[in-house]
Amino acid sequence: MDFDEAGKSLSLEKDEYIELVEFFFPAAEIDINKLMTANEKGDTELASDAAHSLKGAAGNLGFMELSDLARSIEERARNAQVTGLSLKIKELKDKIAIIEEAFEKHKNS
């Protein structure tokens, strides 16, 4: 993940983009928690809302793989296809963790 390039493509200064990405992780964590709770309760509407929120935020920062994954979860939840949703959510969580780790390395480099 090239964070400098992603920031440039959004016409943002480096520090602006870093600030936004730092802002992204806690917001994403809230959406992931909502998503997991919704999945446990079988609340597909809430799951779809949380995935939709994450899809937009990730896409806005240029995290397109993450955004696409969130979109597929949103669509599944909207169509009440709960089978395999837990795995998808885990995949989403793992992807966020990878991005976060890469971002920490990028900041310290």
Next chain:
Amino acid sequence: MTVEERFCILAVDDNPLNLKLIQTALSKEGYRIITASNGPDAREIAADEIPDLILLDIRMPGEDGFDVIKQLKNDSITNSIPVIFLSGVSEIDAKLTGFELGAVDYIIKPFHPLEVLARVQLHLKLSIATNSLISTQANKLKQITKVHTSMLTTPEMQPDAHFGVYYLSLQEAGGDFYDVLPISKDIYGYFVADLSGHDISTGFLTSSLKALLRQNCSPIYQPLESIKMINDVLVEILPEDKYLTVCYSRLNRKTNQMTIINAGHPPVAYVPVKGDPRLIEMDGDIIGIFKEVLFGQYTLKVSPGDRFYIYSDGLIESPKERLLWTAGKDKILPACEEFRDVPVTDAPEKIKTCICNGNEELQDDIVVLGIQV
């Protein structure tokens, strides 16, 4: 106010990252950004701060963006603020719903900050241009010194408009006014207004009104927008004690759709080919007094042969019997029913004669405009 604070944008989104991104991208370009994370807060902030433009997310928990814009457009304080939807919902139905509810634009998420900036700039320019147009029109009309007469159209002049009219003015400068406007092929606007007073200045104002109708009733404006713009100009040019009630109807004979705008005017009588006549009643503020106004709007599907009658209060008010139009309106439906088979060109006069019942001591102008689909 500093230069940086010149334009204020309200951004509404339940995701804080999206709000932060908008704030970052627009604030460095000199905009003041205020934010809300839900619908009720957005409406409250919009009413308090009157931002120059609103960026509104559609999908939010609780009150969604569609609910928010409906309420903003129903509030006279906020109804003229341009709203741009920002949404991850890319389906055409959602976009069309957004535009129908009064949004000026629709941006799909994920969005590029520069696209948001460009659209914000564009719609602020358009908003400024519209306001400037209103001021220009007002200034031009202020310079008119002659009262224009002989400006009332007739069915013979516009046979494709399929209308009939009865018009009685108690003085040369009548307080009632009507016009029939060709908007485009198959679309006509039908306008009836009742201006307070009957003096010469009222006659002068009817000529201004005629010019305003020509300027503002066109296919690019919805009927409600046309009347709103006319109100904005008249607020600038009317003397303090002058106001008018208006009914403006736009009939599209291609789509068989009739839209009626009411601004404090008596209800339109609707005579469907199949069915009993009925009044289309709605509330609406009068024109020319307040800049922030709400008008009644009603749209219905019509069938060939259906008729509408728009009339002024002089038809149904009776000073002699101390009867106001709110009570006198009950007379209109039986009269419309009685003359439903009479050609529309003749029906208005027959309806007037039937309702006024030979009363020669009329104390107000009368206009009855009959329209046939």
